[in-house]
Amino acid sequence: MNLLTVWLSLYFFAAATTALTAVMNIAFWLAVLTFFWLRLSKRESWAISPGPVPYAMLALLAVFLLSLAANPAWLSNNLHEFWKDHARNLLVFLVALSSIRNMQALRPLLLAAVAGFTVRALLLLGLYWGDFQALLPYRKGFALDATFLFTITASLFLFDRGLSPRIRWALGGALLVQAIPLMLHGSRTPLLAIAAGLALAAVLGRYWRLLLAGLLAVVIGLVGMTQARPDLLARYASPFQGNTYQQDGSVLERQGIWFVTASLIREHPLLGFGPGWRKLAPLARSEGYVEKLAASTDSRLVLGRAYFRDKGYGRANPHNLYLQVAFETGLLGLLVYLGFLAGTLWCAIRLWRTQGEDNVSLSLAMIALLVCYLITGFANGLWAGSAVLLLMAAVTANQCRRRDVDGAE
DSSP states (O other): OOHHHHHHHHHHHHHHHSSOHHHHHHHHHHHHHHHHHHHHTSOOOOOOOOSHHHHHHHHHHHHHHHHHHHOGGGHHHHHHHIIIIIIHHHHHHHHHHHHOOSHHHHHHHHHHHHHHHHHHHHHHHHHHHHOOGGGGGGGTTHHHHHHHHHHHHHHHHHHOTTSOHHHHHHHHHHHHHHHHHHHHHOOHHHHHHHHHHHHHHHHHTTOHHHHHHHHHHHHHHHHHHHHHOHHHHHHHHGGGSTTHHHHOHHHHHHHHHHHHHHHHHHHSTTTTTOSOSTTHHHHHHHTTHHHHTTTOOOHHHHHHHHHHHHOOTTSOOOSOHHHHHHHHHHHHHHHHHHHHHHHHHHHHHHHHTSSOHHHHHHHHHHHHHHHHHHHHTTTOOOSTTOHHHHHHHHHHHHHHHHHHHHHHO
8 A cells, every 4th residue: 555545545534534633634735745746756648538427517617716716806715615615525536546557546535534434433323322512513524425425335335346255344333334324314315315326236247136135124124113203204204295396394395495595596607706605695695685585485496595694604515416506607617617517427337237246346336326315316416525526536547548549559
């Protein structure tokens, strides 16, 4: 294991725990410095693979720059937000594209992230079972982070044939530890998205026994929840009930949030308002949407108005990945970002059709993660926190390019 892998593993472990911010930042910048030192001082090859995924990421960077230039009134804020939300993700993608060539090199980083997320899940068990309120901050965003990290844990456990039996047993234990606080969290969309992503990957991999075992586990979980937490069972069943979308307060509020966000996007349709979602509430007020909705009797718009009226900077977000991307970078940025995701999915499908075990393992994990991410995006925005997705996308692009080169030879 080289020094760059060590720093990146420490970074992903610390990021997944959410408890080791200083360690995370130090490890990340040591990884970046090591990467550039190896490239510039040791004259190692950059070895950046061409293809639709790297080109789409380059195009997205260009859109960011255009969006910054198109919003001079917010330039200082947008530069800060770009650095805070996106610069690190772009650097992760660059480092991975140049240095992490295959599943063998990727595996330690994913296992480090799984270990960190499992530590966080253990802390949450202390909150749920021991009522230690000091652990409450670790609950925030847990279900959304699980769309990445629980999905990766399950994908490694189910699909990765390159793991030793000892690691596979450890991953099974990690899945159990992570699943309990995830079920107790009460977030509906992430849970459904995770199930959909893993189910599709299992179908593609023809893991019929795993699908049956998963279905049995769901049935057992539902029976147990019926006895222990019927309120949670009712909540998880609500997305399949039509009246949820006319009566559920949180669903109606989000529809109001989406209306205001979409209205703002129509004012800057091409390049948006620049990087960063935290200015959403001040913009909604400054553009008069609180006043415009004052006379509305539509419950969705009433809730949306109340949401933006009472929120300060950084307290309101679009609660939708696609609206968030369009709000920050316009429809042009949304088109480019969807092209990036589509290119990654195309590479993953091409790898799935190969015979190598590592390629198939990587492709199924990537497909599960993308499906989960895209579904979750309808109710939540995870753009800024998608470093692990970009890591896997870069390695998928590298493997896809290597497949093309090997085929040409």
